[in-house]
Each structure stands twice: as structure tokens, then as C-alpha cells.
Amino acid sequence: MAPPVTPASPWFRRFHPRPDAEVALVCLPHAGGSASSYFSLSGRLSASADVLAVQYPGRQDRLHEPCLDSVRDLARGVAADLERLVAGRPFALFGHSMGAAVAFELALLRRREGARAPHTLFLSGRGAPPCGTDRGIRFLDDDGLIAEVRRLAGTDALVLDDPDLVELALPSLRADYTAAETYDAGPGAVVHCDIVALTGDGDDHVGIADAEDWRDHTTGAFDLRVFSGGHFFLGEHEPRIAEIVGTALRSAERPRPGTRGPGARGKEDDRARSIRDAG
Template identity: 35%
Template sequence: MTTTAAVSCLVRAPREDARLRLFCFHHAGGGASFFSSWAGRLPSDVDVLPVQLPGREARYREPRFRDAGEAVAALGRELGPRLDEGPWAAYGHSMGAMVAFALAAARLREGGRPPEALFLGAYAAPHVSPTLPSPDRYDDRELARLLVGFGGLSPQFLGRDDWLRVLLPVLRDDLRICATHRGAGLPDPDAEGARLPFHVEAFTGVDDPLVAPDAVRAWERYVHSFRMTTLPGGHFFPRQAPDTFFDRLNPALARLLA
């Protein structure tokens, strides 16, 4: 069973003076606060716009998505007018990479403005082995230990069942979004004519225990222009090695501005 959320997904209004809007999509179990420091690290002409999915942080009272197709359709309805207003790009981290790519593909199918580029971090291309575990494979304690192991959860949560009762249902529903990605209208990676006409810049952490570099590189089968960068750190390299990450992201954004 899925739910339909009344999406109000941008944490703030876009800036009218920006030359490029960068819509940012968070990881499974996360929220828009993952990107709270980004505006101070990126070129001033780039408007950083974190996207908040329902059911967490300031939107914690809203019903969560559990299906990728539903999530992408709802995001398209709200963000579509913003995406058509001017040049835009997107960064998606882990689950957010799949969501950002599916949203861009949907905009093209619907005749909307395509992105100048997509930046995809820490997520395998959809046709290879899943990056994240099945939502029902582990019980709560096993899932919590798994999260701690790859850096997605502080070890202090392991002794706090009350905190886990709040966090883990959000994570499991996000994992359901990942598990239903085939319903999000992604192109066929085996069809040369289905490749999308924008650039993808993929990032992977050299010590990421969840996704291998070759699985990230496989995104090149979906687009005409592709580049991959390997960074120090694990699954959450933007937090683990921020200086190196922004040193790689900023020149790519500068090329779009130029």
C-alpha cells in the first residue's frame, strides 16, 4: 500500500538572482539537513536547494513515500515549474541519486527542461546489484548495526530503542523506494537510443562498503556524457572528506556556469 503526501519539498524559496539552481536529494533515512553547509562551500552563483521528502525533520508528521514511481511523480508535480524556470542541476546522494536521475528522465519524457548536469554520489546504476539492503531482510537491531558499520548511524543509537523506533521505519520506507526503482520510468541501459542527452558526474568513495566503483561507473550506460571521480572516504564521503569532495564538485559547477 502506498500513500500520497502533500509535497512541499523545498526547505526555502529559490533565489531569483542565481545563475544555476542545484536541487539536492538526500540519502535513505536522511533529510535535507545533510546539505545544510553546502551553500557556503559552492560558488555564490549556485543556489543550493535541498529537497525534503515527507516523514522526516520538519515534515515528520506527513505520510512517507514507499514507492519510487509515486515519489518521482509527486516531486515532478511540485518541482516541475521550478525546473522549467531556468538552468538547473541536481546532486543526489545514495537513494537520492536514483531519485534525481528518475526525476530528470521524467522531465525529458514530459517535454520539460532537462538538467545541465546530474551529480550522483554513492549509488550503483539501477541495472546492477542493489546498493542498499532489502527493507525487510534484517530485524531492527541487525539493521541498526549495519547502519553503524557503514557510517549511516552513530553508535550511540544502538543502546537507544526509543530513538530506533523513530528512525528505522523512515529508513525501511526509503529502502522500499529503492527496491521499487523499476517503476520510476528509468531508461533501458541496453538501448543505445535511450541514452539521455545530459552529463552525469558520478562520485564514489574508495572505502565505501556498500557500492563498488564499477557499479557506480555503470551509470555511463544511461547518458551520452559521463565522468566518474573516486574520493577518499566511505559511503558518506561529503561528510568524511568534505574538502576533497568540494574541490571536485566546484570546478564541475563552474564549467556549467561558464
């Protein structure tokens, strides 16, 4: 994997730079994840978008920075440079697990500040608020925390089998689980953009009904995509997920009929679907 390009911001990485693309995609990693977890998806979508992968503090090339244990703090960090990097272009947010919470909070933050809404929120591997996500994983001892990460298969086993790498990863893992388990979107948590929820049919963290509840948190259109697999279904179904995201990105490049902007459609126009993409 080639070294990423850091676009004058500690929060973003470009693995396949397309700063001239008409639309941008911002990808937010799961708990314990890093920008590199989106390297493959970035490659698949590089013809369609300028893919910006978020790098949270406390890992990889930000290893010596303090970790953040709040979804709101993570969203604020991403927000600081986001508008400058998307440069007025339509953009979408893609977040998996904890990253979905950060993506949603980022969209809420932009709504509160009167900034442009994303065209689409892709919320993967997380149920809508107030879905119970606090299982107390953050209180486990180190061995228990690593066992949970190993069970979910969201981190390379080579990392988990190396005591030195585990020691480096533990602070960010614990901070991320704290952020993910304590996030409260608060009252009136509604965004003005389309939402596509993605979930695995064997995910013991997120039920299909929990993912479908995201439809109550947008004034835009809603779409539910169900894939075979557990919490980290993304790897197995990445080609199909790239197609779904790519289709939305292409629609973002074209002005929608009428005068209303992306995500401004009312519930009367909501064409929510539940599609099983792979069984």
C-alpha cells in the same frame, strides 16, 4: 544550524537562500536522510548557486506525513514544484545513495515529459542500473535495520542511541530502504545530460566498475571521481566535492559553443575520465 527557509513547497528547503542566483542545485538525500544532511554542502556552494535541499515526507518537519516507498513516487513528488522553483534557470541534481536513484529517475521523468534536462547529474554512492542493490535490508527486523544503518555510519550515532528517536526514524528508514532496493529504471534508461559519478574506493555496496557503468546511461559527457573511504565518503571529502560541483555550476551559467544545449553532445564527444581525487 539556522532554521531552513521553506520556499512555498513541502519538498524543498533553503539553508542559505540565493533565489537570485543564475543557477540552481537540487540535493537529494540518502535513505534515512533529510534535507539537513546537505546543510554544510549548501553553505560551501551558496556563493555559486541557489541550493535547494529536498525534504522527503515522513521525517523532521514532515514527520506526520506518510512515507513513500517508491523511487518513482519520490521523484514525482520532487518534480511537482521543481520547475517553479528553478524558475527557468540552468540546474543540476546531486543525489547520494538512494538520492542518486531519485535524481536519475527525476531526470528520466523530465525527459519523458519533454521538460528541460538538468545540466549535470551528480550521482554519488550508487551503481548504475541494473547494479544489484537489493540486499534485503528492508526485510530485517528493527534491530537488524538499525545495525545496518549504524554500520554504514550515515546517521548521527546520537540518534541511533536514543530509543525515542529511533522509534520515530524507523518508518522512514524502512520505506527508504524499500524504495532503494526495489528501484528498476526500466528499459531505455538514458538521460540527455552530463553525468558525474562519485564513489568511495572502500564502499562495499558500490564497486568502482558499478559507478563507471553510469556512462552507458547518458548521451552527454561522463566523469568518474573516486575518493578514499566507504559508503559515506562525502563528509571527509566535502571541500573537494564542492569544488567539483561548483565548477560544473559555473559552466552551466555560460552558454556552450554551438547551438546544442547541455547534455546534447553525442558519445563521439564523450571525455569520460576516472579520477582518483583522494587516495
